Amino acid sequence: EMANEEEAEIQISELDLLSSMFPYEEEFAVTDQLALAELKHYVENESAEVPSSKVQFILNVKAEVPNASMVEFSMACALPFKYPSVLPEITVRSSLLSRTQQILLNSDLKTYLVQNFSGEPCMLSAREWVKDHAAAYIDKDLSSSSTTASDATQSAVTTFTRLWIYSHHIYNKQKRKNIIDWAKELSLSGFCMPGKPGVVCVEGLQSSCEEFWSRVRRLTWKRILIRHREDVFLEGGGHTEIQQQRKFPTLEEKCFDAHGARGNHMDLGQLYHFLEEKGCGDIFQMYFGVEGH
Numbered sequence: 406e407m408a409n410e411e412e413a414e415i416q417i418s419e420l421d422l423l424s425s426m427f428p429y430e431e432e433f434a435v436t437d438q439l440a441l442a443e444l445k446h447y448v449e450n451e452s453a454e455v456p457s458s459k460v461q462f463i464l465n466v467k468a469e470v471p472n473a474s475m476v477e478f479s480m481a482c483a484l485p486f487k488y489p490s491v492l493p494e495i496t497v498r499s500s501l502l503s504r505t506q507q508i509l510l511n512s513d514l515k516t517y518l519v520q521n522f523s524g525e526p527c528m529l530s531a532r533e534w535v536k537d538h539a540a541a542y543i544d545k546d547l548s549s550s551s552t553t554a555s556d557a558t559q560s561a562v563t564t565f566t567r568l569w570i571y572s573h574h575i576y577n578k579q580k581r582k583n584i585i586d587w588a589k590e591l592s593l594s595g596f597c598m599p600g601k602p603g604v605v606c607v608e609g610l611q612s613s614c615e616e617f618w619s620r621v622r623r624l625t626w627k628r629i630l631i632r633h634r635e636d637v638f639l640e641g642g643g644h645t646e647i648q649q650q651r652k653f654p655t656l657e658e659k660c661f662d663a664h665g666a667r668g669n670h671m672d673l674g675q676l677y678h679f680l681e682e683k684g685c686g687d688i689f690q691m692y693f694g695v696e697g698h
Contacts, residue, residue: 575603
């Protein structure tokens with residue numbers, strides 16, 4: 406809880422800083438006032454509920470383009486609740502960028518943030534980076550890559566997401582049924598390990614994963630959070646490409662030899678081997694803070 410409060414306070418002070426530096430609506434605008442109000446309420450009242458949605462805002466940046474005047478880039482930003490411990494979600498757009506150029510720009514920005522700002526507020530740095538570098542992407546000739554710019558403009562970009570959810574425990578039969586039914590309805594694969602702790606992994610289209618998470622978190626839990634999130638941008642994003650990204654065929658419940666008085670403590674060694682087989686061994690350490698073996 407302590408860490409959450411600190412993170413929330415950092416977010417608020419960073420948003421205050423942005424609004425004092427960019428007082429005009431056309432430069433900086435919070436698009437979700439309710440989320441901001443919830444965040445402030447959470448910081449001011451110890452008993453307040455953890456905010457249910459991320460604060461979202463737009464930062465507009467003008468950059469000079471050689472032999473043209475100024476070009477405006479729009480940064481659509483969302484601060485996950487754990488920011489700055491996790492990176493902000495930023496999508497940079499401009500009418501002059503082809504789809505492929507936009508993907509490349511966003512992926513380079515993310516790399517820059519990953520390498521330089523783990524755990525620190527970085528919105529201003531991200532804005533500076535866009536101001537300094539974004540214009541260069543407009544002239545990038547990407548036709549040598551597999552798709553030409555014009556094809557890329559037509560093919561939408563699909564994001565494949567994998568969420569690793571951690572819960573204090575999952576015993577309730579109805580919740581377990583919901584998890585399986587919702588995953589099926591949303592074409593998500595993965596697995597659910599009931600017991601204590603509870604582990605749920607879902608993978609599929611980004612929008613479906615987000616819908617799944619918004620339903621699951623509304624149920625009553627002692628504690629539930631996304632431990633880790635993986636996003637893969639797919640050019641085209643047809644059914645085959647999505648299937649190739651999956652590490653799990655469907656979503657099923659996985660019980661690893663239970664032990665303990667109530668038969669509800671899972672054998673974590675078996676969970677580790679299961680994750681290893683699926684090529685996700687590194688996730689074990691994120692969940693339990695220890696090397697699996």
